[in-house]
Amino acid sequence: MPDLPALNPVVHGRLRLALLSLLSGVEEAEFTWLRAKTEATDGNLGAQLLKLEEAGYVAVEKKFVLRKPQTLYRITETGRQALTEYVQALKQLLGPAMDA
Amino acid sequence: MHDHTTELELKDRLNLIESMIAEGRRNTERWGWAFVLWGVVYYLAIAWSASGHSVWAWPVTMLIAVIVTVVVASLQVGNHPGTTLGRAIGSIWIALGISMFLLFLALGLSGRLSDQHLFVAVISAILGMANGASALILRWKVQFACAVVWWVTAVMTCFGSNAQSLIVFLVAIFLCQIVFGVYGVIGEAQERNRRGPIHA
DSSP: OOOOOOOOHHHHSHHHHHHHHHHHTSSOEEHHHHHHHHOOOHHHHHHHHHHHHHTTSEEEEEEEETTEEEEEEEEOHHHHHHHHHHHHHHHHHHGGGGGO | OGGGOOHHHHHHHHHHHHHHHHHHHOOGGGGHHHHHHHHHHHHHHHHHHHTTOHHHHHHHHHHHHHHHHHHHHHHHHTTSOOOHHHHHHHHHHHHHHHHHHHHHHHHHHHTOOOOHHHHHHHHHHHHHHHHHHHHHHHTOHHHHHHHHHHHHHHHHTTSSOHHHHHHHHHHHHIIIIIIHHHHHHHHHHHHHHHOOOOOO
16 A cells, blocks of 8 residues: 655645635735635734745735735745645545545 | 544545635626626616617717726726636626727717617627637636527527517526626625635
């Protein structure tokens, strides 16, 4: 029997996984949009985004639009790769149970 | 870690990924209001032109609808991130809007909107094209059904009387603009209410 793959703990966190998945479908997203989609608190969301940033999975850009601060997040190639590998590992772990 | 990770939890993660990716790509349903708005505007234009002011009815109503659409859309899009898919679909509808606006403005002002069959056939074919293209990109059967209704309308209006052509057009507007638009608005509202907060 082949060894079961390990799940990347950075990606496995529920909110972090939701954030990576959301960012994988868009070019870039504002903090407020991510908050609206996940319904997470500012503190929790900020902390999880920071972990993803430290892992190199998301890139952050801060700018001013009409004198208002705007924080934009986008998934990096490393982040996209990590998400893809996580999904593959998940499917492998679930195996036949996926169809159940 | 795997020892403590239940199968249910893993399935939950997979569902979460799918729903979040879909959420990021969700664009068309946010435009349900626009379908309803344009459906109502078509009805107003038809009623106005039937009252004897056919030269101004379409250009004026279309201009007002374009202004309202642009204003509401610019307010709505502000916080929403861009996607390649969204831009592709947006391009189709913007191109449709420009084509229809220019065509019907010119036809209206030149007084050549007199052939009702041709008018309904052209407008229906253009709407069928835009709905069909969007539906194929999104793989959305409901919107493809709307495209089919528009294509059938375009063909049917070439035959039959003026009254029959008008009835087919009014029914197509009701189904593909009003009903489809309301369906989109309800779908978006249900999606918003269904999901709870995501915790770390």
